[in-house]
Amino acid sequence: MKKTRLQSFVLVLLGALLVLSACGGGKKNIAIGPPASETNNVSKIILGAYGIEDGDYKAFQEGFGAAADGVQDGNIDISIGILGLPAASIESLQASAGDVKMLSLSDDAIKKIEEQSGYKRFTIPKESYDFLTEDVETVTAYAILMGNTDTIDEELGYELAKSMIENASENTHAQAKQMILENALNGAEGLLIHPGAKKYYEEQGLTVENEVATVSADKSDRKAEFTLGTGSQGGTYYPLGGEMANLWNKYIEGINVTNMETGASVENLSSISKGQMDLGMTVHVPALNALNGKADFEGNPVTNAAFIGHIYPEVVQIVTREKTEISSFDDLK
Secondary structure, three states: OOOOHHHHHHHHHHHHHHHHHHOOOOOOEEEOOOOOOHHHHHHHHHHHHOOOOHHHOEEEOOOHHHHHHHHHHOOOOEEEEEEOOOOHHHHHHHHHHOOEEEOOOOHHHHHHHHHHOOOEEEEEOHHHOOOOOOOEEEEEEEEEEEEEOOOOOHHHHHHHHHHHHHOHHHOOOHHHHHOOHHHOOOOOOOOOEOHHHHHHHHHOOOOOOOOEOOOOOOHHHOOOEEEEEOOOOOOOHHHHHHHHHHHHHHHOOOOEEEEEOOOOHHHHHHHHHOOOOOEEEEEHHHHHHHHHOOHHHOOOOOOOEEEEEEEEEEEEEEEEEHHHOOOOHHHHO
């Protein structure tokens, strides 16, 4: 039986709809970081600065390692990460894919992000990666170490801060070079500082203006096993935190610190609050939110966490591949 023109049109239309549905309705796949991570939070702020809302894209809540794999496989169009500079995972992605592109943020978007968060404009020099042909405009914050005041006594806080500075040269991770005395208080503004850390920094000639945290931990009943919350294995926190833990174990007598893979900043701060973690790596922005009971900590301020030291600058790095033909978040509108 012959198909009428109407029947043929309907069949073509249905086919097109099926293809459109299979492709997610034209929506791009964007890796925005694990749930309860600062990457997840800042990703939504960045997208919001472009007027891109939750339903406008398909969110992949992966750690950066898995997200980079997705970009390589073509299953993820854009991956947003908060990483050290340069990031080994991005270098590995370029080595495998060969056509990595890093996206810049517009001046207007950066202004909106600065107004809504503690992030500030940062220029990634084109020399940072072999594949860059021009500087990239983005935003940055600071990675810092927070300690649980219920388990990190004053003397231990002193030793942890001292080791971070004085033994950083033995840490082989690229970001360890940032753990120097001149940077020690970066990211501390507005946070309570651990009294042990304050004592060490002042002995080294730094001026510490932070309010000092009250510590309930006592050396007399100090435990031997401690946990350090880091991040996903594909990011910077996990390998860097592992080396930091090894050096603490080497130079601080009577303790053993184990680094744990986590969802990073927000999860680490929450775990400290619940007494499930002793030390946590975090971006300073969610640490401020935790202290003040804002954002993810709305109505539930973290009262037992204190600043111990700066680790390295956290740079938002947004990558795609040339084959996606995406040059800006404006292309997603």
